[in-house]
Amino acid sequence: MSGFNSSTNGHPPRIGVFICHCGTNIAGKVNVPEVVEFARTLPFVAVAKEYKYMCSDPGQEMIKHDIQQYGLTRLLVAACSPHIHEETFRKVASEASINPFLFQMVNIRELVSWVTEDGHEATEKAKAMIRAAAKRVLFHDELEPKKYPVKPGVVVVGGGIAGIHAALVMADAGERVYLVEREPSIGGHMAMFDKTFPTLDCAACILTPKMTTVRRHPNITVLSYSEVVEVSGFVGNFKVKVKKKPRYVVEEKCVGCYECIEACVFKEPRFPNEFDLGLGKRKPIYVPFPQAVPPVPMIDPETCIQFRTGKCPKGCVNACGDRDGIDFDQKDEIVELEVGGIIVATGFDTFDASRLPYYGYGIYPNVYTGLEVERLLNASGPTGGEVLLRNGQKPQSVGIIHCVGSRDENTNRWCSRVCCMYSLKLAHLMKERTGAEVYNFYIDIRAPGKGYEEFYDRLLQEGVHFIRGKVAEVSDWAMTPDEENRLVIRVEDTLIGMVRRIPVDMVILSVGLEPQRDAQEVTKLFNISCSTGNWFMERHPKLAPVSTMSAGIYLAGACQGPKDIPDTVAQAGAAAAEVLALTHKSVIEVEPNTAFIDERYCSGCQICVGLCPYSAIYYDEEKKVAVLNEPLCLGCGVCAAACPSGAAQQHLFQDEQLYAEIEGALVGVG
Amino acid sequence: MDEQFEPKLIGILCNWCSYMAADLVGTSRIRYAPNIRIIRVMCSGRIESQLILWAFRSGADGVLIGGCNPGDCHYQEGNYKALRRVTLLKQMLPQFGIEPERLRLDWICASCAEEMRKTVEGFTAQIRNLGPLRLQTPPLLKPIKIEMEVSRHVEA
Ligand SMILES: Cc1cc2nc3c(=O)[nH]c(=O)nc-3n(C[C@H](O)[C@H](O)[C@H](O)COP(=O)(O)OP(=O)(O)OC[C@H]3O[C@@H](n4cnc5c(N)ncnc54)[C@H](O)[C@@H]3O)c2cc1C
Ligand code: FES
Numbered sequence: 001m002s003g004f005n006s007s008t009n010g011h012p013p014r015i016g017v018f019i020c021h022c023g024t025n026i027a028g029k030v031n032v033p034e035v036v037e038f039a040r041t042l043p044f045v046a047v048a049k050e051y052k053y054m055c056s057d058p059g060q061e062m063i064k065h066d067i068q069q070y071g072l073t074r075l076l077v078a079a080c081s082p083h084i085h086e087e088t089f090r091k092v093a094s095e096a097s098i099n100p101f102l103f104q105m106v107n108i109r110e111l112v113s114w115v116t117e118d119g120h121e122a123t124e125k126a127k128a129m130i131r132a133a134a135k136r137v138l139f140h141d142e143l144e145p146k147k148y149p150v151k152p153g154v155v156v157v158g159g160g161i162a163g164i165h166a167a168l169v170m171a172d173a174g175e176r177v178y179l180v181e182r183e184p185s186i187g188g189h190m191a192m193f194d195k196t197f198p199t200l201d202c203a204a205c206i207l208t209p210k211m212t213t214v215r216r217h218p219n220i221t222v223l224s225y226s227e228v229v230e231v232s233g234f235v236g237n238f239k240v241k242v243k244k245k246p247r248y249v250v251e252e253k254c255v256g257c258y259e260c261i262e263a264c265v266f267k268e269p270r271f272p273n274e275f276d277l278g279l280g281k282r283k284p285i286y287v288p289f290p291q292a293v294p295p296v297p298m299i300d301p302e303t304c305i306q307f308r309t310g311k312c313p314k315g316c317v318n319a320c321g322d323r324d325g326i327d328f329d330q331k332d333e334i335v336e337l338e339v340g341g342i343i344v345a346t347g348f349d350t351f352d353a354s355r356l357p358y359y360g361y362g363i364y365p366n367v368y369t370g371l372e373v374e375r376l377l378n379a380s381g382p383t384g385g386e387v388l389l390r391n392g393q394k395p396q397s398v399g400i401i402h403c404v405g406s407r408d409e410n411t412n413r414w415c416s417r418v419c420c421m422y423s424l425k426l427a428h429l430m431k432e433r434t435g436a437e438v439y440n441f442y443i444d445i446r447a448p449g450k451g452y453e454e455f456y457d458r459l460l461q462e463g464v465h466f467i468r469g470k471v472a473e474v475s476d477w478a479m480t481p482d483e484e485n486r487l488v489i490r491v492e493d494t495l496i497g498m499v500r501r502i503p504v505d506m507v508i509l510s511v512g513l514e515p516q517r518d519a520q521e522v523t524k525l526f527n528i529s530c531s532t533g534n535w536f537m538e539r540h541p542k543l544a545p546v547s548t549m550s551a552g553i554y555l556a557g558a559c560q561g562p563k564d565i566p567d568t569v570a571q572a573g574a575a576a577a578e579v580l581a582l583t584h585k586s587v588i589e590v591e592p593n594t595a596f597i598d599e600r601y602c603s604g605c606q607i608c609v610g611l612c613p614y615s616a617i618y619y620d621e622e623k624k625v626a627v628l629n630e631p632l633c634l635g636c637g638v639c640a641a642a643c644p645s646g647a648a649q650q651h652l653f654q655d656e657q658l659y660a661e662i663e664g665a666l667v668g669v670g
Numbered sequence: 671m672d673e674q675f676e677p678k679l680i681g682i683l684c685n686w687c688s689y690m691a692a693d694l695v696g697t698s699r700i701r702y703a704p705n706i707r708i709i710r711v712m713c714s715g716r717i718e719s720q721l722i723l724w725a726f727r728s729g730a731d732g733v734l735i736g737g738c739n740p741g742d743c744h745y746q747e748g749n750y751k752a753l754r755r756v757t758l759l760k761q762m763l764p765q766f767g768i769e770p771e772r773l774r775l776d777w778i779c780a781s782c783a784e785e786m787r788k789t790v791e792g793f794t795a796q797i798r799n800l801g802p803l804r805l806q807t808p809p810l811l812k813p814i815k816i817e818m819e820v821s822r823h824v825e826a
Contacts (some may be wrong), residue, residue, distance in 0.1 A: 030688045054750055081693045081696070082710070083690070083693060107693075107708075109696060110692065110693040110695075110696025110697060111692060111693075111696060111708050112704075114695075114696035114699050115695055115696050115700065115702055115724070116697075116701065116702075116704045117704075118704065121704035122704065124704070124705070125704050128707055129707060130708055132707065132709075132818075268698055333797065356823070407801075520741075523742070524741055524742070527744055528779070529686065529687065529742065529779070529780045529781070531778070531780070531781040532781045537780060537781060548692070549686055549744075549780070550744075593712060611751065613745050613746040613748070634745060635712055636712055636713040636715055636716065636744070636745035636748050637712055637713060637715065637716030637748075638710060638713065638715035638716065638745070638748050638751055640716060640718075640749075641715060641716050641717060641718035641721075642718070642751075650712070650716065653711055653712060655721075658709065658711070658721055659721070659724055661709055662680055662709060662721070662725045662728055662730075663728045664723070665680060665707035665709065666678055666680065666725070666728040666729040666730055667728055667729050
């Protein structure tokens with residue numbers, strides 16, 4: 001099976017080595033002509049050439065031409081990372097009728113020219129890596145990509161605007177979509193806002209119709225108050241287990257009349273409503289907000305008398321009557337889904353302002369976060385859209401502090417991208433609703449979106465005050481009679497070079513965006529990676545911004561990094577298109593880097609059986625050998641590493657290939 | 671003055687985290703010592719002791735193994751398997767006359783460019799101080815099957 005004679009019909013192999021300049025990216029550091037000369041001296045190399053951009057059309061044509069002309073049977077391309085152009089050159093090989101796996105990519109850009117100071121060192125390193133690959137490729141086998149049928153259907157995780165938009169795009173294209181949301185309603189952060197920048201259109205007016213369409217769409221199943229607990233399988237063939245948490249109101253039976261809420265023994269809402277960030281109250285049986293989707297109430301067992309004492313007159317049950325929708329015995333339910341692709345759209349969390357005690361959040365009652373003020377401004381929020389101080393009076397002056405928890409070495413270094421803009425939005429709304437003087441404290445104003453700078457201009461004209469400087473402290477320590485019973489913002493105004501004290505009635509902290517608190521667990525669940533700061537990592541920051549390193553799993557929205565709504569929606573559309581491109585294929589080709597077991601060498605020790613993370617290897621009692629169930633193998637190679645006799649091997653990473661590569665990297669001419 | 675000893679190092683990195691980090695060091699144009707030759711495998715769990723010994727036998731003065739952080743392995747727990755193997759092998763290395771410090775295992779996340787640089791720089795400096803590896807008994811642990819192939823075709 002192995003050995004380099006397998007595909008050359010007894011003739012000595014003929015290797016072609018093609019070295020890319022990548023403009024000056026490689027050639028500016030590595031002496032490419034010298035490397036070409038060197039490559040020509042390597043065993044079995046029939047031709048070695050260089051070109052400015054090997055991945056360009058003329059570069060590819062040159063390789064194809066030379067494959068024919070020199071009768072090449074192996075191909076080496078020394079250029080960028082295999083993560084970028086391995087596929088490109090495999091295609092070139094196949095188009096010139098060499099099996100695409102008789103090819104090896106040598107990464108002399110990311111691993112050599114870009115990281116080495118000295119040109120001579122870089123040249124030597126490039127030579128060693130080419131020598132290694134030229135040895136390795138001798139042991140490559142002809143392989144066929146594995147082909148599997150693609151299952152229809154997509155799971156979208158997270159029902160914010162990202163998940164909602166992606167779900168609708170795909171459902172309209174005829175795809176079956178399961179939208180999994182862990183809260184009782186879909187909508188995400190956007191459902192909490194009153195207006196959205198920069199157009200100031202009402203968030204509910206643009207979001208609620210979309211939420212309703214999701215609920216009514218024949219191709220969408222909303223699994224609310226649910227979480228994904230297990231993901232297995234691979235691209236095109238995922239198995240996803242979802243846990244539906246009990247809401248104690250049976251979704252299928254509920255007609256959304258809310259008579260149960262009316263009939264609750266608590267005549268008035270008494271408990272803090274989570275959706276209102278505790279600013280409003282709810283009953284033990286409640287809907288989080290009037291436009292919730294699904295419009296099904298739920299019971300909070302922590303506060304419900306029936307759950308706590310078992311002795312409630314159960315007004316809700318009576319009110320529901322024959323519909324029989326209340327079920328105090330509801331349990332977790334596990335739903336198993338089989339789908340072709342997954343979109344992760346789990347959004348963000350806001351920075352916890354109490355981490356910066358000098359801004360007084362949690363200490364002074366009239367210090368709010370931006371998100372809380374969104375709720376206060378919301379017409380269907382806890383105050384019906386009126387912004388009042390805790391003592392019930394209208395604020396005369398308001399200070400809005402930008403960049404709280406962002407752009408700071410001690411908290412988060414990134415710019416949260418939306419805080420400047422939502423601060424401007426809140427400034428406008430506060431002025432409009434309360435007539436207060438509004439002061440914005442900013443470091444820089446970042447308004448780079450379409451219509452954003454214009455919105456900033458508009459605010460300047462509306463007479464909102466802008467003070468440039470990082471706020472040092474918010475306190476209630478009065479130095480003048482004017483400051484009595486107010487909050488004093490102490491700031492160095494960097495435009496006039498002076499420390500100022502601005503007394504206000506209310507402080508709004510424009511808290512930044514952070515990854516969800518459980519981001520790490522979510523990455524483990526879906527086998528994706530996190531980039532710095534725990535935002536989910538895209539496959540390529542520019543060329544594959546919605547893909548992940550796990551084929552078939554895509555990202556949408558703020559889970560990948562801070563984003564406003566327009567960018568979130570654009571990205572969700574992109575993710576939907578990528579998934580559709582996947583699920584509309586009837587078969588998917590998977591890298592053939594699976595294991596194989598050479599029965600001749602297998603002693604039946606079964607070490608591999610226990611080690612395989614996917615139970616893809618079983619023991620054949622009759623033949624007394626280990627057997628691989630190939631579709632289950634995802635190609636980690638742990639069996640190949642563990643096999644004492646070398647019987648278990650991994651395609652593309654066979655013992656011979658790795659030994660040859662290591663040896664080539666270390667010993668030999670040059 | 672003697673010319674400074676420049677060690678030869680092999681880095682075997684897993685495709686999903688440590689190799690991605692190595693790529694990222696490149697994209698970020700961060701420089702590091704040129705001594706390391708990087709080999710890509712899908713998972714650090716693919717790396718067996720024989721492969722490491724083979725690297726030493728082929729002239730490596732040090733071997734760096736890179737995997738994903740605990741819990742982040744793309745294949746559940748290949749990195750734990752690598753850890754177990756490396757821990758055991760380190761105990762055996764002195765028998766071959768190889769200082770255990772010549773073998774290093776590190777978890778490097780896909781976005782940890784700076785950590786990658788530090789690891790490579792640190793390891794290179796460490797092995798430079800340690801001096802060249804002089805093998806007393808070359809560990810001959812390569813499966814026979816391969817010995818035959820390699821000698822028959824390549825070294826001929
Ligand atoms: C105070 C404030 C004001 C803003 N104002 C504006 C504005 O005016 N205009 C604008 O363009 N942008 C604004 N933004 C930004 C806007 O909120 C985001 O762009 C948008 O919400 C991102 O949508 P998303 O769907 O990616 O994330 P989210 O809105 O966070 O939605 C994520 C959803 O996923 C769910 N979820 C999370 N984890 C899981 C899990 N493990 N399983 C299942 N479900 C899960 C969550 O419950 C949530 O429903 C503002 C942000 C803030 C903080
Ligand atoms: S994939 Fe990185 S250690 Fe397993």
